[in-house]
Every structure is written in C-alpha cells, then in structure tokens.
Amino acid sequence: MxxxxxxxxxxxxIKANRNWFYIDWRGLLHYRDxxxxxxxxxxxxRYKQTILGPLWFFIQPIVTTLVFTVVFNRVAKLSTDKxxxxxxxxxxxxxxxxxxxxxxxxxxxxxxxxxxxxxxYFPRLIVPLSNILSNLFSFAIQIATFVVFYIYFKYFTGxxxxxxxxxxxxxxxxxxxxxxxxxxxxxxxxxxxxxxxYRDLSLLMTFIIQLWMYVTPVIYPVSTIPSxxxxxxxxxxxxxxxxxxxxxxxxxxxxxxxxLGISILITVLTLVSGLLVFNKIxxxxxxxx
Amino acid sequence: MxxxxxxxxxxxxxxxxxxxxxxxxxxxxxxxxxxFRGEEALIxxxxxxxxxxxxxxxxxxxxxxTIWALKNVSFTVQPGEIVGIIGRNGAGKSTLLKILSHIxxxxxxxxxxxxxxxxxxxxxxxxxxxxxxxENIYLNGAIHGMRKAEISxxxxxxxxxxxxxxxxxxxxxxxxxxxxxxxAFAVAAHLEPEILIVDEVLAxxxxxxxxxxxxxxxxxxxxxxxxxxxxxxxPMVLRLCERAILLQSGCIKTDGPAEEVTKYYIxxxxxxxPTQKIWLSPQxxxxxxxxxxxxxxxxxKDKEPIENxxxxxxxxxEVEYWNLQSKLHPTVVLHFINEEGICLFTSNDFxxxxxxxxxxxxxxxxxxxxxxxxxxAEGRIFISVAISSYNPNDLHAxxxxxxxxxxxxxxxxxxxxxxYTGAAWPGVLRPMLQWEITVQSA
Numbered sequence: 001m002x003x004x005x006x007x008x009x010x011x012x013x014i015k016a017n018r019n020w021f022y023i024d025w026r027g028l029l030h031y032r033d034x035x036x037x038x039x040x041x042x043x044x045x046r047y048k049q050t051i052l053g054p055l056w057f058f059i060q061p062i063v064t065t066l067v068f069t070v071v072f073n074r075v076a077k078l079s080t081d082k083x084x085x086x087x088x089x090x091x092x093x094x095x096x097x098x099x100x101x102x103x104x105x106x107x108x109x110x111x112x113x114x115x116x117x118x119x120x121y122f123p124r125l126i127v128p129l130s131n132i133l134s135n136l137f138s139f140a141i142q143i144a145t146f147v148v149f150y151i152y153f154k155y156f157t158g159x160x161x162x163x164x165x166x167x168x169x170x171x172x173x174x175x176x177x178x179x180x181x182x183x184x185x186x187x188x189x190x191x192x193x194x195x196x197x198y199r200d201l202s203l204l205m206t207f208i209i210q211l212w213m214y215v216t217p218v219i220y221p222v223s224t225i226p227s228x229x230x231x232x233x234x235x236x237x238x239x240x241x242x243x244x245x246x247x248x249x250x251x252x253x254x255x256x257x258x259x260l261g262i263s264i265l266i267t268v269l270t271l272v273s274g275l276l277v278f279n280k281i282x283x284x285x286x287x288x289x
Numbered sequence: 290m291x292x293x294x295x296x297x298x299x300x301x302x303x304x305x306x307x308x309x310x311x312x313x314x315x316x317x318x319x320x321x322x323x324x325f326r327g328e329e330a331l332i333x334x335x336x337x338x339x340x341x342x343x344x345x346x347x348x349x350x351x352x353x354x355t356i357w358a359l360k361n362v363s364f365t366v367q368p369g370e371i372v373g374i375i376g377r378n379g380a381g382k383s384t385l386l387k388i389l390s391h392i393x394x395x396x397x398x399x400x401x402x403x404x405x406x407x408x409x410x411x412x413x414x415x416x417x418x419x420x421x422x423x424e425n426i427y428l429n430g431a432i433h434g435m436r437k438a439e440i441s442x443x444x445x446x447x448x449x450x451x452x453x454x455x456x457x458x459x460x461x462x463x464x465x466x467x468x469x470x471x472x473a474f475a476v477a478a479h480l481e482p483e484i485l486i487v488d489e490v491l492a493x494x495x496x497x498x499x500x501x502x503x504x505x506x507x508x509x510x511x512x513x514x515x516x517x518x519x520x521x522x523x524p525m526v527l528r529l530c531e532r533a534i535l536l537q538s539g540c541i542k543t544d545g546p547a548e549e550v551t552k553y554y555i556x557x558x559x560x561x562x563p564t565q566k567i568w569l570s571p572q573x574x575x576x577x578x579x580x581x582x583x584x585x586x587x588x589x590k591d592k593e594p595i596e597n598x599x600x601x602x603x604x605x606x607e608v609e610y611w612n613l614q615s616k617l618h619p620t621v622v623l624h625f626i627n628e629e630g631i632c633l634f635t636s637n638d639f640x641x642x643x644x645x646x647x648x649x650x651x652x653x654x655x656x657x658x659x660x661x662x663x664x665x666a667e668g669r670i671f672i673s674v675a676i677s678s679y680n681p682n683d684l685h686a687x688x689x690x691x692x693x694x695x696x697x698x699x700x701x702x703x704x705x706x707x708x709y710t711g712a713a714w715p716g717v718l719r720p721m722l723q724w725e726i727t728v729q730s731a
Contacts, residue, residue: 012406014391015399034431041428045419048460119414120432121391160577198314283394286387287304 020276027123028168034122038130043137051285057138061097066191072219081221081252084159087149088246094146095176095245099184099238100209105131106188107205110196110282114289117282124282125275128188132181139177144178150249165251173248176241183237183267189274190283193281197288217242230259237263237270292403293365294515295482299473299541302359302535303350337700348539358384359395360539368404368483371516373530373547375523375554378689379538382519383488386410388518389487404515407433411488413473418462422453422472425461429476443479450501451475464504468607477567479507485509488519503528503538521630523551547702557667562700564596566691571611576686580676583609583653587672587694600698600705600719601662610686617678618649619685621656624673626690627666633717636641663705663721666714 047053065086072078073085106128110117111272113127167269195202216238217225225233233239240263246252298714305313348357360383366372387393387402390408414430416425426447430440440447448457449474453464461469487506506529510516520526526533526547533550543550564587566621568574574581588605589595598604608621622637638656639645671690677683698719702708705719 010404012391012402013399014388014394014402016394016396028434031431031434033435033437034428037428037431037437040424041417041420044424045417048419071354116415116432118387119410120408122432122434286393 013096020280023125023275023279024123028125031122031126033129035126035133036052038126041132042130042134054141057141061090061093061142061145064093068093068219078220079224081223081250082162083250083252084153084157087146087153087159087163088217088221088250090149091246091249092242094139094142095242096141096213096216096238097182098135098177098216099140099180099241100213101135102132102181102184103188103191103209104205105135106185107191107195108202108275109188110192110264110285111199111202118286118289125278126280128185128192131188132185136181163250165247165249169248169251174246176245176248179264179267180241182271183241186270186272186274188269189278190270193274193277196281196285212236212238215239217276221246223252234259234262234264237267239263291368292405294368295364295366295517296372296401297362297364297389297398298400300362300385300388300395300400301357301397302381302388302393303355303396304384305356306354306356327731345435357539358386361398361609362536362539362541363398364534364541364544366515366517368515369510369513370495370532371510371518371530373533373551374517374519374536375521375526375533375551376536376542381539382536383410384539386486386488386517386519402484404566405434405482405483406486407477407480408486409477409488410486412470412477416461416469416473419460421460422451422457422464423448425472426476429473430480433477433480434482435480437641447479450478450505452595474502478502478509482514484515484517486517504715516701523555523628525629526551542555564594564692564694571613574611574686575688576676579612579614579617579678579683579685581611581613582674582676582686583611584689585609585672585674585688585692587692595694597695597697599662600665600667600696601703603662604660604665604694605675606660606672607655608657609653610676611652612649612654613651615649615651615701618645619676619678620645621658622675622677623658624675625665626671626673627717628669629717631717633670635664664718665696666719667696669693669695685699 050056052059068089069085072089109127109131110124113124150163154163159279163193191205192200213219215232216236217233222230222233222239222243233243240259244260348360350356353423361383362385376384377380386408387410388395388411389402390406392408392410413429415429417428420428423444427437427440428443448454451468451474453468453472456464461472464472485506490685503525506516506518510529516529518526518529530547532545534544534549535550535554543553565585567584568582571581571583573619574583576582584607586594586605586607587596587598588607589598590603590605592605606623608623610619610621612619620637620639622635624635625633627633635656638658646657671693672689673689674691675684675688678685698704698706698714700706700709705721706714
C-alpha cells in the first residue's frame, strides 16, 4: 500500500448535537481568504450604481450632527461639557455609527445568506466577521472627517483651549475600536441566532438600535447623569466606549475605571456567549429557513 | 484495504413540516413545559389536530408533523469510488447530500469524512451579480474552500474552460444565462477536492458544454478522486458510476453495481409509482379551494389499468378531480417525463375548446387524455398532474410523478424502428410519421 503524503489525515465527523464548545477554528483559518473576498464583495457591491459612492459615509454623519446640534443643543439646550457642540456630537456619532452598522449587518448575517448556506458549507462565522471588517471602511472615512473638524476647532477657533487631551490617551483608541467591534459582533451573533427561527426580533432591530443610542451618552455627556443613575452606564458597554472615545480626543472627565472594567467584562461575556449560541444554531439553521 | 473515505453510520434526519409561525412557537413552548414537568407521553399529542401526514406513512416521525427524510442510512465509500445516488423525488437524496456536505446535521447517527470535500449542489451559488467574472471566480472558489493562491494559479485555465474570456471583466449580471452557468461550472470543475459531491448540476448549458462537463467529471474520477453523484438520469449514472445506491422513502433500497441498481430502479423500483393513484377524500387530496385531485389512472385502449404498454398502442390517462367552484375554469395539465427527468411534453384539457368555454359547476370531473400509439420512446414514462387556471395564472393542485407506465418495444417489425434490432434507437420520442416517397427517375 502506498503511503499517503498528507501530514495530517483530514477527518471530519458529522453528527448530531455536538457539544456547545465545538467551534471549527481550523475551518475558519482555512477559509480566511474568503473572509477578505467577502469584504471586497461588500465594498464593490455597495457603491455600484450610486453617484456619490463612499461619499455617503461622509454626508450622513455630517447631516446627523447638524440636526443634533440644532435639536439637542440649540433647542433642547443639552450640555456638551462646554465643548463645541458640533464636534461633540460628531465624535459620539463616529464611534456609535460603527457600532450600529456592525450590529445591523451582523444580526441579519444568517438570514441574508440563507440561500448560500443551503447549498454550500463554509464556517458560517466568516460572514459576520466580514461584516465587522467591511464596516471598518466607513468608520475610516468618518474618523477622517472627524479629525479634519477636530483640527479646525482645536487650532483655528477660540474653543481650542478647551480641547486638551493628554497625548498618550490617544493610544486607547485602537482598544476602544476593538471593544466596539467585539461587542457589536457579540450582539449581532446573538440576534442572528435568535432570529434564525422566529424573525420577530429582526423587525425590531432598527428600532432597538435607535433607542439604544439614547441610553448611550452620544448626545449628552456622562457628567449630566446623576451619579446614582450612572450604574446604567456600566451595564451598557457602549456607554463607556463612547465616553472614553471622547475622553481620548477632548480630555474631558471620564467614567471611573470601575465602570470600564465592567464594560470590558460584559463585552467579553457577550462575545463568547454569542459565539457559542451562534455556533449551536448555525449547524441546523438551514432546516428552519 | 485503506480506510473508507466516507463512512455513514445509521444516519437519520427528522424534518418538521409546515410553516414556522406562532403555532410552532406555542407548540415548542408546550413541549418544553411538558418535558420540564416530565410528562413526555403527552408531547406526542401536541399539534396532532394540525397534522398533515397520514399516520400510516412509513416516514412518519415521532412527533406530529414530523417526517423522517432519512432513516438509518449506512454505507461506506472507498477512495476513488464513483457512487451514483438515485431515487424518486423525496427519497432523501438531497438530504443525504446536505448532511455529507456539512450543510446541516443529522438528527441521529454520524458520518466520518476523511478528505477535503466540495459539494456542487447548485452551480453558481454565491455569485454576486455586481462583481465581474474574474472577481466571481475568486469569490466562488473561496466559498468552495479554495485558497486565493490556488485560484490565481488556475485562473487562466478556469477562464479558458468557461469560454467567456471576452467578458471576464464584465459584471456577471450582464451575462447570458449560458455564460453564467459556464463560468460557474468552470470554477467548480477546478476545485480538486478529494471528495466531490455533485447534485445534477450537469443538466445545464448547451449540449456541447454538457459534454465537456461530463468529460471533466470522468477526468476527475480517473484521477482517483471520490465522487458522489445524484442524478435522475440513468444513462448518466451508468456512464459515470460503477456503483449506485438506490434510496426509497429515506432508506437504502439497494446498493451495488450501477448496472444492477439502475436496472432494478427502472423495472421494479417504481412500485411506489403505481399506474393509478386515488385520494379517497378531498381532505387528503392535493389541491386548494378551487380544485382537488381525486384519481389518476393509466389505462390501455380497452380502459383496463395497465403498467406495460406496447409502443404501438395508445395510452389513456384519466384524471378525476373535484371542482369546488363555478367561477374559475380550471384545466388539467399533464406532464410526461422520461427516466432521465426530461419533460417530453405537456398537454392540458383546453385542447378540447368546447370544454374550455363550458361554464363550470361544483362536482366531480373526469378528464381523459389519449396519447396515440407509436409516439413515446420505450422506457418508463412518469406523469405529473396539475390543475391550473390561466389569466391570472394559478396552480390549484399538483401531484409530481404520481403515476407511471412502461413503454415496451417488441421490435416486431411494424413499429417505428421497423426491422432494426440494433441496441439503441435514439430520441426521447418515437413518433410514426407520414413519409411521402416518389421515385424521381428510373
């Protein structure tokens, strides 16, 4: 008998009710090229037959920010911690948008690819991961926009003296971005798993994300929240992310570190449990399409 | 002997029928509650009143509205084997492929697969219309598990195989359907997995391209790779496979040399395709509130039920249905399908124009269609029966391949093939036509 050259014999066992913790890491690694090709697909297909293309990522937050400035600052007179309102809102919207886009995309990742999943196997997790990555692009445009306005307000207006971050705090930005991505992925995985059979929740998601923004300090600073209500901020990881994001740029007072710890803990728990639940559901998902 | 490349051990798959909605949600809650209280015995009763499956169905599952799509299926495949999987629609072929392709899990049992698998259950799955041909090659290849470097290496070969070089940088939404399929199959043909699972994707493209695809599959098999091939086409199974597995109602009926299994399938395997089918009550019959089928019979010219019909004799197809209204004009449509799954022709009772314009009244209607002798080719003919109405087009009842009969050519000299006794007489039909012959010069 001739000897097989293969180093490790490739062997898959397909059976029912595998345990919850079985995640096909090897498969994920094998399909990493697919991950990037899906990102590319998203990118190409999104701007086909639009006139302004990626410019929309620039226009949308600017308009939202202008509306917020008028409604919440001029009319409702909400505090912005003495920061220029336009910059204050734009900062919050930039990171919040990334989160909401990621959640919206990942939470329909099973349903929107149902046809594909019925016909071919690849690790289903690739799809939500590609959503997280492709939304980085819109985030990049938005943060660049923000930085332009930031530089303008800091160096060319009187409000510049109020913007006073310590240089090393900028280093937490990548960590915040990572936390946002991880938390959005966790939430998205949960939602897509929960909507695999009954779609009700998916109809509510836009609404939920919208409400969620209001319990996150995007349009108001944490300092305006009475201290005995601040624990709510702690159980919403996005609250501390948005607050720290602003802190990194403006040097304004942040939530205490205790809240940060809880927020990271909740993020990790959401992500891990989301992974497990998604992994459990996706195995027989096509039976309930 | 090496380890089998595929080992299937007692695989069963249970499917829940019906749509998913508030009823199924309430039923799952009830099930959880009963299980929680330990009253397992009562679980079976949930939803019985909505059950759509008669309890004597051999595939009926342990709970109401569930069905065993596969039940205790076991077999092994050695490396390099080409196995054809055949069976009627609904026999469980696709479910088996889905499980082996890792798309869904079995309810019971397990399968061990020792090799990289690619499954082609549908050609061109995952193509994105906005991407160009080349971009889609990469995406589709990656979806089927190819690495980017691997695709780049084979890119020229794939493009050449697809015959769409000129349009390779055009978005595929501008492609004709033929070009689309060609490109998709070109990617599929270059996957080079150790195990290839194919589901009748060959029935696409023009004849020339089909031939090319078959050639490619033969090439793959000659390279010693393992192929599982689902098909309705017995000639194709015979050509490609040395072994075949016949599935019937979710179980393996026979497993052995392709020649024997296909022969068995063609001659005896249709016991479940009788020459008549009767639904005793409208409740169990297929149909909606316009029309419901009552019976379908295959008869000879003396109105006797018959399974084997001489190629020279006419065949009568009788369809009885309950017309339940007087507003619409439903019509009976017959589809005649051969062993290869090719629909030979269809016919509806509006060929009778008097009946077409006759006002309808609720009641039992019998429609008889006579197909003349010297028309079909020899072989098994399956009939699908539909009741439709047109303008607006609506399908009221459908029974797929519900009856069948065997056309036999005894080659007695007065048939279409005359004195010819060679092996095959080509063509999907064998009509006796009018020929006029004049001798132009002596």
